[in-house]
Every structure is written in C-alpha cells, then in structure tokens.
Amino acid sequence: MKCCSPGGKKLPGLQFLEGVVRIPDKATEFRQRRGMIMSTKPIRPAAANCIDLSAAALHLIAMALMLMDHLWATLLPAQDWLTCVGRVAFPIFAFMAVEGYFHTHSFKKYAQRLLVFALLSEIPFDLMYGGTWFYPVHQNVIWTFLLGLSGIHLMETVHKKQKPWAYVTVSVVVVILGSVLGTLGMVDYYGAGVLTVFIFYFFRGRKWWCLAGQILALYWINVKMLGGLMYPIRLFGMDMELCQQGLALLALIPIWLYRGRQGYHSKAFQYICYAFYPVHMLILVLLLNYANK
Numbered sequence: 001m002k003c004c005s006p007g008g009k010k011l012p013g014l015q016f017l018e019g020v021v022r023i024p025d026k027a028t029e030f031r032q033r034r035g036m037i038m039s040t041k042p043i044r045p046a047a048a049n050c051i052d053l054s055a056a057a058l059h060l061i062a063m064a065l066m067l068m069d070h071l072w073a074t075l076l077p078a079q080d081w082l083t084c085v086g087r088v089a090f091p092i093f094a095f096m097a098v099e100g101y102f103h104t105h106s107f108k109k110y111a112q113r114l115l116v117f118a119l120l121s122e123i124p125f126d127l128m129y130g131g132t133w134f135y136p137v138h139q140n141v142i143w144t145f146l147l148g149l150s151g152i153h154l155m156e157t158v159h160k161k162q163k164p165w166a167y168v169t170v171s172v173v174v175v176i177l178g179s180v181l182g183t184l185g186m187v188d189y190y191g192a193g194v195l196t197v198f199i200f201y202f203f204r205g206r207k208w209w210c211l212a213g214q215i216l217a218l219y220w221i222n223v224k225m226l227g228g229l230m231y232p233i234r235l236f237g238m239d240m241e242l243c244q245q246g247l248a249l250l251a252l253i254p255i256w257l258y259r260g261r262q263g264y265h266s267k268a269f270q271y272i273c274y275a276f277y278p279v280h281m282l283i284l285v286l287l288l289n290y291a292n293k
Contacts, residue, residue, distance in 0.1 A: 053254055054263025058096055059273050061254055065089035067280055074128060074284045075291065084247055090141070090189060091196060091218065091251035095258075097145045098152065098200040103262075107153050111146065117274045118142035124281035141188035142277065148197025151178045155201070174198075192225045206256075214252060222248045 053061075069086020072079055104110040121142055126135035151174040158170045175198055179191035187193060196218070203213035223246045230241040 051257050052259050052261055053257040054261045055096065055099065055258065056263035056265065056269065058092055058254060058258055062089045062092040062096070063273065063276055065092070066277075070128065070281065070284055074288045084244055087222075087245060087247040088251045088254075090193070091200075091248050092255060093141070094145070094148070094193070094196045095200045095251075095255050097149060097197060098204065101149050101152055102204075107149075111149065111153075113274065114142055114146045114149070117277065118146060121278040121281070124278045124285065127285045128281045137186055139185060139187045140277075141193070143185065143187040144182060144189055144193040145197060147178055147182055147185070147187060148194045148201075151175070151194070151198065152201045171202075189226070192221050195221055195225075206259075211252075211256065214255075215249065218249050218252070219246070222246050 065086055066089040068082045069089060072082035072086065076082060100110060101107065118140060121140045123133055125138075125140035126133060129135060129138055155167065155171050155174055159167045161167075175195070178194040178198065182189075182191035182194035189196065199214060199217045199221070203210040203217065223243045226245045227243060229244040231244065233240050233242050
C-alpha cells in the first residue's frame with residue numbers, strides 16, 4: 001500500500017507495511033550508515049537477557065536439593081556434600097510458601113491442602129528419621145509451613161484493616177507465638193523454621209532493604225540460632241570456620257533470580273510437587289530397609 005500525503009497524493013519512495021513507514025533498501029542502508037535513522041531491528045529490553053527463574057523451576061530445584069539431603073540422611077551418610085547442598089532447599093521452599101499465599105485465590109483451600117499432605121507425610125517422615133511408624137519428637141516440614149502461613153494470614157487480616165499499631169502489635173505476638181509453637185511442637189527446623197517463613201513475608205520484595213533484610217535475618221537464624229557443624233577452612237592465609245547450616249544463605253541466589261513468573265503450571269504438576277515429599281521419603285525408607293537386609 002502506498003503512503004499518501006494529507007492531500008491524497010502518493011509520496012514517492014515510501015511504503016506503508018503493517019503500520020510502519022519503511023524506506024527503500026538503498027536509502028535505508030545509506031541513512032543507517034550516516035546515523036540518520038535507527039535500525040528497524042526489534043530492540044530487546046535489558047531484562048530479557050537476565051536469568052529469570054520461574055516458580056516451577058524453583059520448585060524443581062528445591063525438590064532436587066531436598067532429595068540430595070535425604071539421600072545423605074538414609075542411603076549415603078558418608079557423603080557430607082549432599083547435606084551441605086541440601087541446606088539450600090528449605091529457604092527456597094519457605095520463600096515459595098509465602099509466594100503461594102499471596103497468589104492463591106483461597107487461603108482456606110491452600111491451608112487444607114497443606115494439612116492433608118502434612119498428615120500423609122508424617123508416617124514416611126517418622127520412618128525415615130525415627131525408624132518407626134510413630135516418632136512424636138520430630139514433625140515434618142509441612143507443619144512448619146502451615147504454622148508460618150497461619151501467622152501470616154492473621155497478620156495480613158489485621159493489616160487490611162489499616163490500623164498500623166494493631167498490625168505492629170499483632171505481628172510481634174505472632175512472631176513470638178509462632179517461634180514458641182514451632183519449638184514446642186517440634187516441627188522441622190523448630191521455631192527457626194517458622195521464623196524463616198516470616199522473614200520472606202516481612203522482607204518480601206526487591207528493594208535493597210528487603211534483600212539486605214533477607215541476608216541478615218537468614219544469617220542470624222542459620223548461623224547464630226541453628227549453628228551446627230563447623231568446617232575448618234583457610235582463606236586468604238587465615239584460618240576460619242564455615243558453618244554448614246550457613247550454606248542455607250546460598251538459597252538467596254535462585255530466589256533473587258525469580259521475578260514473579262509462574263512458568264509451567266497445571267493441577268497435575270501442582271499435586272506432583274505436593275506428593276513428591278511423602279513419596280520420595282517412603283521410597284528411600286524402602287530402599288534403606290532392602291539395603292540393610
């Protein structure tokens with residue numbers, strides 16, 4: 001289609017294609033060389049060249065890391081590197097649990113799913129960690145998430161009423177109560193696990209103070225509260241100690257590469273992610289029993 005002037009006359013040398021005025025090839029090449037016009041090639045935004053992990057990818061990464069940690073706990077106890085890598089799994093799951101809260105259409109249904117799979121996972125968890133069908137001194141990690149998300153739901157309910165002092169008061173009570181209940185209930189990671197869920201609620205976002213808060217809070221919880229095994233290392237000519245549990249801070253790398261994209265999603269995939277937890281523990285227990293015969 002020829003491009004016309006306001007008077008209806010055809011303008012020589014110009015063509016109108018798909019809403020874009022294009023100049024014949026020779027003129028285009030000449031003007032591009034002289035810098036008179038911009039290239040007609042599409043310009044990609046800078047963010048497109050960045051690594052962008054989807055929610056589905058984060059779930060798969062966390063599941064793989066958790067499997068490695070549980071392989072160390074059952075079949076390969078001599079391979080310490082497995083549990084070192086496995087330290088990264090829990091913070092990713094905690095982060096995704098909080099993201100799930102803010103993206104779910106119904107917290108009631110979300111909590112019900114967690115409750116069902118917490119109950120289904122308890123026997124495989126007890127068999128793996130306690131070697132018995134009933135091991136009351138340690139509960140599976142889904143109870144940790146359920147406690148944390150219940151506290152977040154209460155805080156968000158008060159927050160929506162736009163009463164700042166009430167929100168601050170309730171938040172303090174919820175944090176203390178969640179930590180105490182997590183410890184007394186002996187959920188996985190105890191009160192520190194519930195606090196980890198709260199960290200990704202209070203420091204949710206990509207502002208610098210949110211990222212700094214995540215680093216400092218996770219350091220305090222994993223190194224100061226949980227502590228644990230220390231590895232002697234030598235760095236820059238100085239003798240130091242590396243806290244094994246402190247490796248959990250490496251979870252912030254994939255977490256920060258997530259920018260809200262859901263990625264692949266279906267009901268089947270959703271329930272596979274839920275079912276992976278009890279199923280893989282049960283399989284590991286069966287393999288361990290077979291190996292010990």
